[in-house]
Amino acid sequence: MRIAVVGAGPAGLYLSILVRKRFPDAQITVYERNRADDTFGFGVVFSDATLDIFERYDPESYARITEEFAYWDDIAIHVKGEVHRIGGNGFCGCARATLLTILQERARALGVEMIFQTEVDAEDFDDHDLVVVADGINSAYRQRHSEHFGTSVDLRPNRFVWMGSTRPLDAFTFLFRETEWGPFIAHAYQYERGRSTWVFETDPDTFERAGLGGLDEAGSAAFMCQVFADFLGEHEVLTNRSIWRQFPMIRNARWVRGNRVLLGDAKATAHFSIGSGTKLAMEDAIALYEALVAEAEVPAALTRFEKGRREEVEKIQHAADVSLVWFEHVARYLDFEPVQFAFGAMTRAKAITYDNLRLRAPGFVARMDRAFAEGVRKQGFDVPLDEPAAPMFQPLRLREMVVPNRVAMSPMCLYSAQDGVPNDFHLVHYGSRAIGGPGLMFTEMTCVARDARITPGCAGLWNDEQEAAWARIVDFVHAQSATNFCLQLGHAGRKGATKLMWEGIDRPLEAGGWEVMSASSLPYFPDSTVPREMNRADMDTVITDFVLATERAERAGFDMLELHCAHGYLLASFLSPLTNHRTDAYGGNIENRLRFPLEVFIAMRAAWPAHKPMSVRVSATDWAEGGLTPEDSVAIASAFREAGVDLVDVSTGQTATVSRPLYGRMFQTPFAERIRNEAGTATMCVGNITTPDQINTILAAGRADIVALGRPHLSDPGFTLRAAAWYGAKDIHCPPQYAPGKDQVFRNSVRDRADLEDLKARGRPKTRAELRSPAATVAS
Numbered sequence: 112m113r114i115a116v117v118g119a120g121p122a123g124l125y126l127s128i129l130v131r132k133r134f135p136d137a138q139i140t141v142y143e144r145n146r147a148d149d150t151f152g153f154g155v156v157f158s159d160a161t162l163d164i165f166e167r168y169d170p171e172s173y174a175r176i177t178e179e180f181a182y183w184d185d186i187a188i189h190v191k192g193e194v195h196r197i198g199g200n201g202f203c204g205c206a207r208a209t210l211l212t213i214l215q216e217r218a219r220a221l222g223v224e225m226i227f228q229t230e231v232d233a234e235d236f237d238d239h240d241l242v243v244v245a246d247g248i249n250s251a252y253r254q255r256h257s258e259h260f261g262t263s264v265d266l267r268p269n270r271f272v273w274m275g276s277t278r279p280l281d282a283f284t285f286l287f288r289e290t291e292w293g294p295f296i297a298h299a300y301q302y303e304r305g306r307s308t309w310v311f312e313t314d315p316d317t318f319e320r321a322g323l324g325g326l327d328e329a330g331s332a333a334f335m336c337q338v339f340a341d342f343l344g345e346h347e348v349l350t351n352r353s354i355w356r357q358f359p360m361i362r363n364a365r366w367v368r369g370n371r372v373l374l375g376d377a378k379a380t381a382h383f384s385i386g387s388g389t390k391l392a393m394e395d396a397i398a399l400y401e402a403l404v405a406e407a408e409v410p411a412a413l414t415r416f417e418k419g420r421r422e423e424v425e426k427i428q429h430a431a432d433v434s435l436v437w438f439e440h441v442a443r444y445l446d447f448e449p450v451q452f453a454f455g456a457m458t459r460a461k462a463i464t465y466d467n468l469r470l471r472a473p474g475f476v477a478r479m480d481r482a483f484a485e486g487v488r489k490q491g492f493d494v495p496l497d498e499p500a501a502p503m504f505q506p507l508r509l510r511e512m513v514v515p516n517r518v519a520m521s522p523m524c525l526y527s528a529q530d531g532v533p534n535d536f537h538l539v540h541y542g543s544r545a546i547g548g549p550g551l552m553f554t555e556m557t558c559v560a561r562d563a564r565i566t567p568g569c570a571g572l573w574n575d576e577q578e579a580a581w582a583r584i585v586d587f588v589h590a591q592s593a594t595n596f597c598l599q600l601g602h603a604g605r606k607g608a609t610k611l612m613w614e615g616i617d618r619p620l621e622a623g624g625w626e627v628m629s630a631s632s633l634p635y636f637p638d639s640t641v642p643r644e645m646n647r648a649d650m651d652t653v654i655t656d657f658v659l660a661t662e663r664a665e666r667a668g669f670d671m672l673e674l675h676c677a678h679g680y681l682l683a684s685f686l687s688p689l690t691n692h693r694t695d696a697y698g699g700n701i702e703n704r705l706r707f708p709l710e711v712f713i714a715m716r717a718a719w720p721a722h723k724p725m726s727v728r729v730s731a732t733d734w735a736e737g738g739l740t741p742e743d744s745v746a747i748a749s750a751f752r753e754a755g756v757d758l759v760d761v762s763t764g765q766t767a768t769v770s771r772p773l774y775g776r777m778f779q780t781p782f783a784e785r786i787r788n789e790a791g792t793a794t795m796c797v798g799n800i801t802t803p804d805q806i807n808t809i810l811a812a813g814r815a816d817i818v819a820l821g822r823p824h825l826s827d828p829g830f831t832l833r834a835a836a837w838y839g840a841k842d843i844h845c846p847p848q849y850a851p852g853k854d855q856v857f858r859n860s861v862r863d864r865a866d867l868e869d870l871k872a873r874g875r876p877k878t879r880a881e882l883r884s885p886a887a888t889v890a891s
Contacts, residue, residue: 112137112409115236117252118245119143119225121155122375122392124214126243128169129400131221140224142231144246147215150208151352153275153309154302155389156283159201168397175213180205181301185282188453189342190445195453195478199471202283202386204302210389233371241409242371243399245392248359250377260373261364266357269439270323271312271383274332275349278342280307283386285456287441288338293317294442295338298384309348310383311335312438318355328353358382360432366421367413374399379424381431384438385460391427395420429775434460436781443788447813448486450478455812461776465501465807470868479811502810503803504840507550507817509724509757509793512670514817515593516550516843517810518831521797521821522599522673522728524555524569526611531558531571533580541584544824545592548831548843551817552594556601556675557581559656562625563602563681566611572600572660572667582667589668593844597671598664599728600657600715604681605629605642605690630684630707631692636768644693650707653681654714661718672719674712676747677730678765682708686747687730689738689767701743705750716755724757726795731782732763734770741785748790758817759786760795777805784814795819803834836860 112134116123119141127139157165157180166173180203185196215225233252236242244252253260279301286297294317298310318324323331332348361380366373375392402416403409437459444452453475457463469476484499492506499505507514527536545552558564558571571577581598588596603609608624609617619639628649629642645653657674664672676682684690685707691698697706716725729751731744739747748759761783764770772778779798787794796815800806806818823830835843836856845853 112241113239114139114241114243115231115233115239116141116243116245117231117233118243118247118375118377119145119147119211119215119227120245120247120375120392121210121214121389122396123243123245124211124218125169125172125393126245126374126396126399127218127223128172128214128221129396130403131218131223132169133400133404135222138224139222140226141218142229143225143227144230145227147225147227148208148212150211151273153207153273153306153349153351154204154300155207155210156202156204156300156302156308156386157390158386159203161390161394162203164394164397168400169217172213172217175217176205176210177203179209179213179303181303183280183282183301186457187282187284188456189284189286190452191287191449193449193453195450195475196282197453197457197468197472197475200283202300204300204308206302206306207389209303240370241403241413243374244371244377245374246377248361248376248380250373252371253363253373253377256368259365259368263362263364265360265362267360267382267435267439268315268357269312269435270315270318270355270357271310272331272335272353272355273351274309274311274335274353275351276307276309276343276346277305277349278307278344278346279305286339286342287445287452289445290317290321290338292321294445295335296438296441297335297339306349309335314439314442323355331355358435360428360435362428366417370409370413372399372413372416379428381427382435384434385427385431391424395424398423429773430460430462433781440785443785444813448482450475450482451811451813454479455814458808458812464804465811466804483811500840501803501807501838503806503818504835504838504843505810507793509671511722512595512724514550514595516548516831516835516840517817518549518806518834519551519795519817519819520544520549520553520824521819522553522555522675523821523825524565524612526566526568526613528568528570531561531564531569531573532577533570533584537570537580538584538587541596542587542591543828545588545594545596546846546849547824547828548592548835548845549594549824550831551597551671551819552588553597553599553673553819554581556599556680557660559600559602559653559660562627563607563653563656565603565607565680566609567620567623568611569603572598572663573656578663578667581664581669585668591846595670597673597726598667598669599673599675600660600664601675602653602656602681603627604679604684605633605635605639606679608640629681630690630697633690633692635679650710654711657711658714658718661715665718665720665723671724671726672715673726673728673760674708674715675728676708677728677760677762679730679767682711683730683766686743687733687739687766689733689735689769701746705747709750709754712751712756713754725755726758726760727751727756728760728762730763730766731761731779731786733766734764734772735767736769738766738770741782744782745786745789748786748792748794752790752792756792758793758795759783759790760797760819761786761815762797774799776800777809780809780814787815788813793817797821803837806834807838832856833860837864 182203185198188195233244284299288295296312301307328350336348374395398420399416402412406412480499483502487505504516607627627642628645632644634641733739763779764772780796783794783796793816795817797819837860
């Protein structure tokens with residue numbers, strides 16, 4: 112093989128090393144525009160797990176790298192005069208120049224040719240078998256062929272600058288400072304004796320107020336010395352082409368063009384807040400090497416590389432996206448108690464969780480639990496502080512309703528009613544889940560009129576028979592459990608007159624349908640029933656239907672009421688610009704689009720007892736261009752809060768068929784977090800939340816006040832009871848008929864948890880920092 116590598120960064124060099132080792136006859140030439148000893152920035156950082164990979168693939172370069180690295184085990188978070196240290200992380204840092212020198216020497220020893228101070232064009236190597244384009248973020252080849260690669264560049268708003276310092280560090284250090292201009296953040300770590308990397312970051316408004324755009328390198332360094340003077344002391348801040356920039360999140364739909372392949376930052380970037388840029392590049396090199404080994408021909412190898420590597424890269428980029436957004440909005444959290452702020456910082460990217468931290472840093476989580484319990488005490492609850500319950504088993508007050516724990520069962524349509532009347536299936540479904548112990552349980556969307564149904568199987572509350580059937584279920588729930596029962600009321604709008612979910616979700620009925628209406632005359636699918644655009648008389652009728660259903664809900668004995676304004680149903684169709692094309696007072700800006708949903712809510716609130724809470728379900732984003740913006744969702748939540756809502760149930764999407772959600776664990780939680788901390792209202796989050804660990808993580812980090820789960824409750828009616836046993840929350844209610852089962856699961860959980868934590872502790876390899884002598888782990 113003849114291989115040309117454009118760019119002598121870690122990706123190109125490491126690939127050359129691996130390929131040359133395996134294929135000694137390969138002719139590999141690396142071209143670099145800079146000199147061999149040029150480097151920009153200061154240090155690079157790897158986790159122990161990444162070093163383990165390097166050890167497997169090239170022990171020789173691994174040995175050199177580990178000789179040069181500085182090791183540490185802790186993350187230290189400095190905020191509001193407090194320092195929280197969390198151990199068990201296993202990081203190491205090395206000067207970028209040192210890493211490049213090691214890789215250059217190793218490549219040269221293997222016979223790789225390297226040509227520096229030479230500008231080449233990746234188009235120039237048609238006589239080569241493979242051309243590796245590893246020329247960084249500003250790759251000329253990728254930019255030239257951006258349409259082929261499907262390049263997207265998301266230039267993030269925060270400003271950052273790479274600098275260095277002589278300040279020694281013994282932990283990966285985050286420092287947060289509130290100043291007269293706004294918040295500043297420092298990401299810092301030691302990479303060699305007497306040298307540490309410092310990435311300073313701030314939001315664009317603070318950057319402008321501080322006048323940083325008008326300062327040169329020396330001026331910026333002096334300014335940051337001033338901001339972090341209490342920590343830096345007499346240590347200077349160093350510069351090396353330290354220019355304030357915005358971070359570009361680069362993604363490419365394709366990585367291969369002919370026999371040319373993008374690698375490293377040319378292919379994809381990941382934000383520095385998860386320390387993965389160099390890791391991503393070198394692991395790209397490993398994946399491409401493995402593909403070249405597995406396939407006899409280069410085209411097949413490149414296909415294998417892209418297909419096999421893409422999922423992992425996208426996972427890392429997703430984690431980086433979540434992490435960088437946390438730092439972009441750090442001002443939201445600066446009013447938190449320092450320990451909760453630190454917990455949020457540790458868990459921002461979802462890889463680290465409550466249980467994970469409890470195993471590695473039990474003292475830190477104990478402080479978090481106490482701080483959470485202290486917040487609950489301020490709400491008037493006499494909860495213990497010395498041995499507080501886990502966050503999910505702390506109570507919450509909504510008006511006069513006390514929710515005994517923070518677990519909710521989501522509203523989930525069952526499509527099993529007859530003429531809107533819930534039956535024995537509903538009694539068993541809701542009754543068994545209530546006995547399982549959630550603090551709050553929601554009905555499926557219950558429709559306020561016959562023509563308000565989604566499907567013929569939807570439950571309703573527009574006549575006496577339905578009211579009596581719901582009262583029977585409510586009475587059972589109240590008699591046999593401590594679960595609060597919330598009725599969700601809604602109107603299907605343009606998504607009505609459709610088939611049962613398992614017969615074709617959202618597909619129009621072939622027979623037996625009914626007229627539908629919406630904010631505008633726009634069908635959901637092109638072949639869906641075309642809705643009638645609502646007029647004032649229609650609006651008045653709908654308001655009356657909701658009020659009558661509200662009065663029936665009170666007579667049936669429900670504890671709480673929720674108005675459904677999400678998922679593209681009638682009221683949601685007014686809120687979203689994708690479905691509201693009106694030109695009257697109910698269309699246009701967000702204030703006008705809110706008008707009718709608020710009219711409905713205000714009328715319901717007036718008919719609902721003042722001591723009972725109400726919630727509203729919203730879609731915080733349409734996941735589509737031209738749809739609801741994050742600012743819209745905060746405005747919507749704020750308007751409902753001012754109208755008297757007690758809880759915002761934050762969902763997303765399902766508004767239009769053009770929606771393209773970004774699914775993943777807890778994928779909707781960031782929207783609940785933003786609404787909670789910007790609109791100042793209690794929120795409930797939903798969406799691919801499956802474990803008690805995730806619930807505790809969300810609550811402890813201040814991302815929501817209640818966590819709702821749907822499918823986990825379908826498969827396990829005792830989900831909350833089992834979680835209570837796992838965390839030792841003995842006060843959870845259980846009917847006497849089931850008490851022996853409760854006793855058994857609590858006894859077993861004590862042993863099972865101890866066994867699992869012991870197994871995890873024994874199975875966790877010691878970090879390299881732990882394995883080194885104490886003297887070697889102390890920075891000097």
